[in-house]
Each structure stands twice: as structure tokens, then as C-alpha cells.
Amino acid sequence: MKCLHRTGIIFLTAIYWLGAPTICIADNTTPVDPWQYPEDDEDDKLLPAWLDTTQTSVSETITDVSTDIDQFLSLNEEEEPMVNESYLRIRLKPYYTHRGDFEFDSSIALRMDLPHAEKDWKLIFETDPEDYESLENKERGIADTTGTENRGAIAGVRLESRKFSEWYADFDVGLKLRLPLDPFTRARFRRVDKLGAGWTSLVRQEFFYYHSKGPGTLTSADFYNALEPAELTILRVGASAQFLDDDDNWQFVNLAEIYDRISNRNLFTYSIGLSANSRPNLSTENAWISFSWQRRLHKHWLYMKLTPSVNFQKEYDYKINPGILAEIELYFTKNRRFNQLYRSIPKP
Numbered sequence: 001m002k003c004l005h006r007t008g009i010i011f012l013t014a015i016y017w018l019g020a021p022t023i024c025i026a027d028n029t030t031p032v033d034p035w036q037y038p039e040d041d042e043d044d045k046l047l048p049a050w051l052d053t054t055q056t057s058v059s060e061t062i063t064d065v066s067t068d069i070d071q072f073l074s075l076n077e078e079e080e081p082m083v084n085e086s087y088l089r090i091r092l093k094p095y096y097t098h099r100g101d102f103e104f105d106s107s108i109a110l111r112m113d114l115p116h117a118e119k120d121w122k123l124i125f126e127t128d129p130e131d132y133e134s135l136e137n138k139e140r141g142i143a144d145t146t147g148t149e150n151r152g153a154i155a156g157v158r159l160e161s162r163k164f165s166e167w168y169a170d171f172d173v174g175l176k177l178r179l180p181l182d183p184f185t186r187a188r189f190r191r192v193d194k195l196g197a198g199w200t201s202l203v204r205q206e207f208f209y210y211h212s213k214g215p216g217t218l219t220s221a222d223f224y225n226a227l228e229p230a231e232l233t234i235l236r237v238g239a240s241a242q243f244l245d246d247d248d249n250w251q252f253v254n255l256a257e258i259y260d261r262i263s264n265r266n267l268f269t270y271s272i273g274l275s276a277n278s279r280p281n282l283s284t285e286n287a288w289i290s291f292s293w294q295r296r297l298h299k300h301w302l303y304m305k306l307t308p309s310v311n312f313q314k315e316y317d318y319k320i321n322p323g324i325l326a327e328i329e330l331y332f333t334k335n336r337r338f339n340q341l342y343r344s345i346p347k348p
Contacts, residue, residue, distance in 0.1 A: 047297075047298050051298070051302075052299075055301055055330075055332060056334075058088070058332045059087075059088075059332045059333050059334045060334055062086050062087065062088050062110075062332055062333070062334070063084050063086055063333070063334040063335065066084050066086035066112050066113055066114065067084050069112070069114060069117075070084065070113075070114040070115060070116050070117050071116065073114060073116070073117035074116035074117050079116055082115035082116060083115070083335050084113050084114075084115060084334075084335060085111075085113045085333065085335050085336040086110075086111060086112050086113040086333065086334075086336075087110075087111050087113075087331055087332060087333035087336050087338075088108070088109070088110050088111075088331070088332040088333070089108070089109045089110075089329065089330070089331050089332075090106075090107075090108055090329070090330045090332075091105075091106065091107045091108075091109075091327065091328070091329050091330075092104075092105075092106050092327065092328045092329075093105040093106070093107075093142075093325065093326070093327045093328075094325075094326050095142060095323065095324075095325045095326075096323055096324055097311070097321055097322070097323030098321050098322050098323060099313075099316045099319070099321045100321070100323070107127050107128050108127045109125075109126055109127060110125045110127075111124070111125070112125060121157045121158065121159055122157065122158040122159075122160055123155075123156075123157055123158075124154075124155065124156050124157065124158050124172060124174065125153065125154070125155050126153065126154050127152075127153045128152065128153070129152075129154050129176075131184075131186070131208045131210070131216060132210075132213055132216060132244060132246075134251060134275075135218070135240060135241070135242040135251035135252070135253050135275065136251070136253055136273075136275040136285065136286060138218075138242075139238075139240060139253045139255060139273070140255075140271070140273070140288075140290070142325055152176050152177060152178040152182075153176070153177045154174055154175065154176045154177065154184065155174050155175060155177055156172055156173050156174015156175065156184070157172070157173060157174065158170055158171065158172045159171040159172075164189075166191045166193075166348075167189050167190065167191045168189070168190050168191070169187065169188065169189045169190075170186075170187070170188045171185075171186070171187050171188075172184075172185065172186040172187075173185045173186075176210065176212075182210055182211050182212045183210075183211050184208065184209060184210040184211070185208070185209050186206070186207065186208040186209075187206070187207045187208075188204065188205070188206045189204065189205045189206075190202065190203065190204045190205075191203050191348075192346040192347060192348040193348060194348060195223070197225075198225050198226065199223055199224065199225050200223070200224045200225075200345045200346055201221065201222070201223050201224075202220075202221070202222045202223075202224070202346045203220070203221050203222075204218075204219070204220045204221075204222075205217075205218075205219050206218040206219075213244075213245075213246045214244075214245035214246050215245045216242065216243060216244045216245060217242065217243050218240065218241070218242045219240065219241050219242075220238060220239070220240035220241075221238065221239055221240070222236055222237070222238040223236070223237045223238070224236050224345040224346065225345075226345060227258070231343075231344055231345060232260070232261045232262075233258065233259065233260050233261070234258070234259045234343055234344075234345060235256070235257075235258055236256070236257045236258075236259070237255075237256045238253075238254070238255055238256075238257075239252075239253070239254050240252070240253045240254075241253075247279075248279065249277055249278055249279045250277070250278035250279075251275065251276070251277055251278075251285075252275065252276045252277075252278075253273060253274070253275045253276075254273060254274050255271060255272065255273030255274070256271070256272050256273070257269055257270065257271045257272075258270045258271075259343040261341060261342075261343060264296075264341075265295055265296045265341070266293065266294070266295050266296075266341070267293075267294040267295075267341040267343070268291070268292070268293060268294075269290075269291070269292040269294070270290075270291055271288075271289070271290045271291070271292070272288070272289050272290075273287070273288055274286070274287050274288075275287075283314065284314065285313070285314050286311055286312065286313045286314065287311070287312045287318075288309055288310065288311045288312070289309065289310050290307055290308065290309035290310070291307070291308060291309075292305055292306065292307035293305070293306050293307075294340065294341060296340070296341055300331070300337045300338055300339065301330060301331040301332065301333070301338065302328075302329070302330055302331075303327075303328070303329045303340045303341075304326070304327065304328050304329075305325075305326070305327040305329075306324065306325070306326055306327075307324065307325040307326075307327075308322070308323070308324045309322070309323050309324070309325070310322050310323075311323065
């Protein structure tokens with residue numbers, strides 16, 4: 001166990017001491033999915049027609065309500081009609097591990113698009129926000145928002161894509177909708193740079209504050225490289241750190257992932273990673289290896305994902321702990337298409 005602990009500390013230290021590569025000229029080419037599926041895909045005719053009818057009905061209702069609100073709030077009745085991209089997402093996530101308990105997480109996210117009324121500010125509505133989740137869960141996409149302290153919806157406004165030199169920023173302000181009301185604010189900054197030898201970097205900095213829990217911050221640096229010209233296979237290497245004031249604890253995560261888009265319906269992801277906490281003493285919290293299979297089940301609105309993994313966690317004395325995560329995602333939208341299988345290298 002001491003060997004695993006020492007290896008984890010060396011890995012964390014080494015990756016944060018990486019030298020800065022030379023920055024090259026940015027490429028502003030718009031990414032296009034080479035596996036974009038055709039509209040008349042025969043496989044999309046296998047499910048009952050009533051599923052499409054139900055999805056279309058809910059999608060139209062969401063769009064119609066959003067459009068009515070947008071028109072009501074708009075001060076200029078002579079403005080030209082604009083496309084409304086409101087959507088509703090439902091996510092179901094059962095999770096089982098050999099040494100832990102069976103868990104079931106569900107979440108609903110509603111994005112109400114008000115193109116006339118919003119201008120620069122966007123209305124946001126989220127259920128069970130993940131800001132105070134552990135860094136490992138965030139990076140691995142297994143955040144447990146069903147916990148009592150994470151439960152609740154937030155509503156607010158967002159100022160999107162403000163540019164400061166080479167940085168882009170989003171700013172949120174709003175309330176967590178529970179009693180007593182919990183005001184919050186968030187700021188997210190990001191920049192993308194082209195590096196030498198085919199590498200691209202994405203640096204992100206987040207600050208968030210909830211009145212009930214205090215401040216938090218998250219810093220991450222990801223490096224991408226296409227393993228073949230069409231970017232159907234991409235390597236990502238990343239390091240991140242998070243501090244939560246209510247825990248007085250720094251969390252660290254290092255990971256490497258390979259995204260392999262094998263067809264227009266399937267994506268494989270191979271992942272290896274390490275997490276650590278600073279309290280009570282800096283130590284490895286978990287090391288894991290995982291493989292995920294993500295599949296588009298029906299058109300652009302129904303997806304599934306299976307992720308078997310092997311973990312070596314401190315809470316179980318670093319004994320092997322296999323597990324599996326299943327996910328189902330449903331999207332309801334009239335004018336927006338989601339492609340959950342598409343992975344690309346960030347563009348400056």
C-alpha cells in the first residue's frame with residue numbers, strides 16, 4: 001500500500017511540473033463530425049412509432065412555451081422571428097460496485113432559450129448542481145447528486161462568452177430554489193492554445209460561491225492529440241485541482257483517456273486515472289481503470305452508456321473493487337440536435 005501511495009504522489013507532482021510548450025498559430029476551422037448519421041437511418045425505424053410521437057409532442061410543448069415567454073418579455077414586437085433552441089434532458093444513472101452499495105442517480109436539466117428577451121444574458125435552470133461534488137466524480141462523470149446536501153434546483157441568468165484577451169468567460173448569478181433561498185454566483189474562464197507536435201491545450205478556471213456552503217475553486221489543464229487525421233481517435237491527458245472551503249481540502253485528479261469513435265452509433269472510451277486529497281495528509285484516494293461504451297439508440301435524442309471499471313480505493317484499503325455504471329439520456333427539443341458521441345479537439 002505504501003508503494004501505491006508513493007507512486008500516486010510522484011505522479012501528481014510530475015504532471016504539475018510539465019514544461020510549457022511553444023504556442024503556434026490558431027486554427028479556426030469549424031469542426032465537423034465525420035460520422036454524422038444520415039436522416040434516413042434504417043436503424044432508427046426499429047423502435048415503436050409512439051416513442052417518436054411522444055418525444056415530438058413534449059419537444060413541441062417545451063419550444064412553444066419558451067417561445068410564448070420570449071415574445072411576452074420582448075419589448076420590440078417588430079423583431080424578426082428567431083429559432084428557439086430550448087431543451088429538456090432526463091438522465092438516469094444506476095451504479096453498482098462490489099464493495100459499495102447500489103446507487104441510483106437521476107437528474108433533469110431544462111434550458112429555456114429566449115432569443116429575443118435574453119440578448120447577452122441567458123436564463124438557466126439546473127437540477128442538482130454538481131459544483132460541490134468531489135473532483136474525481138466530476139472528472140469521471142459519476143457525480144452523485146442524489147445526496148441531501150446536493151438536492152435542489154437552481155435558477156438564474158448567465159452572461160455568456162465574454163472575451164478577455166485570449167480567455168473566454170461565463171458569469172452566472174441566481175438562487176438555489178429551497179428554503180431558505182440560497183443565492184449563488186459562478187464564474188468560468190477558459191482558453192485554448194495550439195501547441196507544438198500536434199498538441200492542443202485547454203485551460204479552465206472556475207470560481208463558485210453559495211451562501212450556505214462558502215466559496216470553491218476548480219483549476220484544470222487538458223492536453224489533446226489526434227491519433228489519426230480525421231480525429232476519430234483522440235488522446236486526452238489532464239490534471240485538475242479543486243478546493244472546497246467547507247471541507248478545507250484540496251482534491252487532485254490526473255487522468256488519461258482515449259476516445260475511439262468506431263461508427264456513427266458507437267463511441268469507446270478508455271480511461272486510467274488517479275485521485276488524491278490533501279487532508280488529513282496528502283495521500284492517494286483512488287486509482288482506477290475503466291472502459292465505456294456509449295451508443296446512440298434512437299435518432300438524436302436517446303443514448304445509453306455502459307462503463308465497467310476497476311477501482312483501488314483508500315476506504316477499502318486499496319483492495320480491488322470492480323463496478324459498473326449504466327446511463328440513459330433522453331433529450332426533448334424541436335430545433336436543436338444533440339450528438340453525444342462526438343469528440344473533437346478544442347479550437348482556439
